[in-house]
Amino acid sequence: MKNIGLIGYGVIGKRVADAINAQDDMNLVGVCDVISDWRIQNAVRKNYNIYAATPDAEKTMKDAGISVVGNMMDLLDKVDLIVDCTPKNIAAQNVKIYKEKGIKFIVQGGEKHETTGHSFSAENNYNSALNLDATRVVSCNTTSILRTLTALKKxxxxxxxxxxxLRRATDPWESHLGGIMNTMVPERDIPSHQGPDAQSVDPDLDVITSAVKVPETLSHLHYWNVKLKKPTTKEEVLNAFKKSTRIKFIQYDQGLVSNNTIKEMYLDMGRPWGDMYEVALWEDMLKVVGDELFYAYVVDNQAIVIPETIDAIRALTGIETDAAKSIAKTNKSLGIN
Amino acid sequence: MKNIGLIGYGVIGKRVADAINAQDDMNLVGVCDVISDWRIQNAVRKNYNIYAATPDAEKTMKDAGISVVGNMMDLLDKVDLIVDCTPKNIAAQNVKIYKEKGIKFIVQGGEKHETTGHSFSAENNYNSALNLDATRVVSCNTTSILRTLTALKKxxxxxxxxxxxLRRATDPWESHLGGIMNTMVPERDIPSHQGPDAQSVDPDLDVITSAVKVPETLSHLHYWNVKLKKPTTKEEVLNAFKKSTRIKFIQYDQGLVSNNTIKEMYLDMGRPWGDMYEVALWEDMLKVVGDELFYAYVVDNQAIVIPETIDAIRALTGIETDAAKSIAKTNKSLGIN
Incomplete structure (x- = not known):
């Protein structure tokens, strides 16, 4: 049983905390943040031990009636590994502390590959993360790219x-803070950053991406044109994708015609926040033309990295050396099937 | 001087009427519709002769104080060619009448290729339309595809x-009638209809499209991955595109980072309705990697077909047998340079 700490209780952090809490081979020691409003009350409600990241935060938390177990250093002293889900500039500072104290850590996809020297995607490179000191779980878009292309590669x-x-403009809960409206905003450069990011996990992937922000908040939507090594059939491609346990086929003809209908289905399924850990790929839209493959899928930008983070914890701590076993265990705990 | 009639004074029709009116080798005999509200007042303001498409329309128009010159048959008797910009089901009925009366006609991209047996895109196939009885000006998206790919092909x-x-969800003036909000809606099939539609003009084009509706109304945005016949340079590609007079290079680094900024620039330029007749292609975003080409551009769904329609009139009536001369003349009249 490994002791895990969570720093940064935001849209990713709160999901990671719940996911750690759902595992039987790791223990969530506590969550650490600076917030003292309704957001941290979610952690209070779930009886997580709460740590204050700064002295100021400790005061405002206590003023808000929150029972604070200790500060960030107290948390670090109790854990085998930290999952850092703080915003970019803060994570960079925290990483120095983890390194000084010799604590294993995981950062999220907003950080640079160089921060850890290893970038993680469970179905692609779990083994290379075994017993490392640190890794970076790549971003939502990059995770989806790696899952799908790794399946085709294998x-x-x-x-x-x-x-x-096609990227969601901003996270749902933050859309009042500014998004985009009635327009589209391309990323300046081709390739956009996600292609090179996927290569930080698998340098052999020949992948080039273009990206554009659209005025919606629910999820991302990807369109892919893939050159295959040989002419093949739709069935063979589907069989390749089926080897991934985290790609879910959806049917346009069953009314799943858009990001919002897919979101509603996941809410119907009782997933927390309607979270979609899987890549939702349209089976009936997928098309093979000779040696070319065309498909589209939807990516939940808040949820897809959650199972990846759990697997990364197992890899770094070495509590499971078999990638497939870790993935299966994580999937079962989160209701992915 | 050829006499031209316009039937269907909607978002395309009102623009076509103004464009015909701006030519010195054709005469706008009148516009014909059923509407009697603020929309037809625009034609009144411009002193166009107004014809009523039905007896009911004639009555409501007269009740609204509109001076009605005659009915649709009266208009047909006076013209050499009709441009039909009515909605789909109405155009199909009208076409029967044009054929019975032996009047040349042009329909818009919403109609089927079979309606006319010829589909038109000025820079691609002007010559094949010379002196024909009818043609179809292909849709906005298809027009943009043909302009760009024809330039690369030549x-x-x-x-x-x-x-x-990435398609605008609905026309700007109709967005209160229902669009989509905070979601994206893919077209069910790959290829989407625009690729095959481009092949109705140029069967030799090897083009496959995917399409998705996004929640905005300003314009369409296309991303293209093109396989070239050989490795080449960005300069050579730009030179190819420059051969088209209806592709405008825009610079992301000059603040043109989105559909809305591009729209505002065209309004600044004093174009009616901010109309963008050109394909607006990001020069600095365009990328060549070996024998592959990547680029993105914006398409004004209401305006791009207007110059095409003027050229189609010249081709069908035979008043100009040289495509380049017609295109140059149209461009000058509309301020395209």
């Missing part, structure tokens, strides 16, 4: 892939 | 092209 089908990424 | 660069089309 089946010997992938030559190269070119993707257009 | 330069000997185009092998095949794969595009992802």
């Amino acid at each position: 089946a010997g089908l992938l030559d190269y892939a070119r993707g257009t990424l | 330069a000997g660069l185009l092998d095949y092209a794969r595009g992802t089309l």
Whole structure:
């Protein structure tokens, strides 16, 4: 049983905390943040031990009636590994402390690859993360790219892939803070950053991405044109994707015609926050033309990295050396099937 | 001087009427519709002769104080060619009448290719439309595809092209009638209809499209991955695109970072309705990698077909047998340079 600490109780952090709490081979020691409003009350409600990241935060938390167990250093002293889900500039400072104290740590996809020297995607490179001191779980979009292209690569089908990424403008709960409205905003450069980011996990992938922000908050939508190593059939491609346990086929003809209908289905399923840990890929839209493959899928930007983070904890701590076993265990705990 | 009639004074029709009126080799005999509200007042303001499409419309128009010159048959008797910009089901009925009366006609991209047996895009196939009885000006998205790919084809660069089309959800003036909000809605099938539609003009084009509706009303945005016949340079590609007079290079680094900023620039330029007749292609975003080409551009769904329609009139009536001369004349009249 490994002791895990969570620093940064935001949209990713609160989900990671719940996911750690759902595992039987790791113990959530506590969550650490600076917030003292309704957001941290969610952790109070769940009886998580709460640590204050700064002296100021400790005071405002206590003023708000929150029972504070200790400060960030107290938390660090009790854990085998920290999952850092803080915003970019804060994570960079925290990482120095983890390194000084010799604590294993995981950062999220907003950080640079160089921060850890290893970037993680469970189905692609779990083994290379075994017993490392640190890794970075790549971002939502990059995770989806790696899952899908790794499946094609393992089946010997992938030559190269070119993707257009339609990105949600901002996170749902933050959309009052400013998003975009009645327009689209392309990323300045081709390739957009997600293609090179996927190569930080798998340098062999021949992948080029373009990206554009659209005025919606629910999830991302990717369109892919893939050159295959040989002419093949739709069935063979579907079989390749089915080897991934985190790609879910959806049917346009069953009314799943859009990001919002997919979101509602996941809420119907009782997933917390309607979280979709899987890549939701349209089976009936998928098209094979000779040695070319075309498909589209939806990515939940808040949820897809949660199972990846749990697997990364197992890899770094070495509590499970078999990638497939960790993935299966995580999937079962989160209701992915 | 050829006499031209316009039937269907909607978002396309009102623009076509103004464009015909701006030519010195054709005469706008009148516009014909059923509407009697603020929309037809625009034609009144411009002193266009107004014809009523039905007896009921004639009555409501007269009740609204509109001076009605005659009915649709009266208009047909006076013209050499009709441009039909009515909605789909109405155009199909009208076409029967044009054929019975032996009047040349042009329909818009919403109609089927079979309606006319010829589909038109000025820079691609003006010559094949010369003195025909009818043609169809292809839709906004298809027009943009043909302009860009024809330029690459003429330069000997185009092998095949794969595009992802982000479509505006509805026309700006109709967005209160229902659009989409905070979601994206893919077209069910790959290829989406625009690729095959482009092949109705140029069957040799190897083009496959995917399309998705996004919650905005300003314009479409296309991302293209093109396989070239050989490795080349960005400069050679730009030179190919420059051969088209209806592709405008825009610079992301000059603040043109989105559909709305581009729209505002065209309004600044004093274009009616901010109309963008050109394909607005990001020069600095465009990327060549070996024998692959990546670029993105914006398409004004209401305006791009207007110059095409003027050229189609010249081709069908035979008043100009040289495509380049017609295109140049149209461009000058509309301020395209």
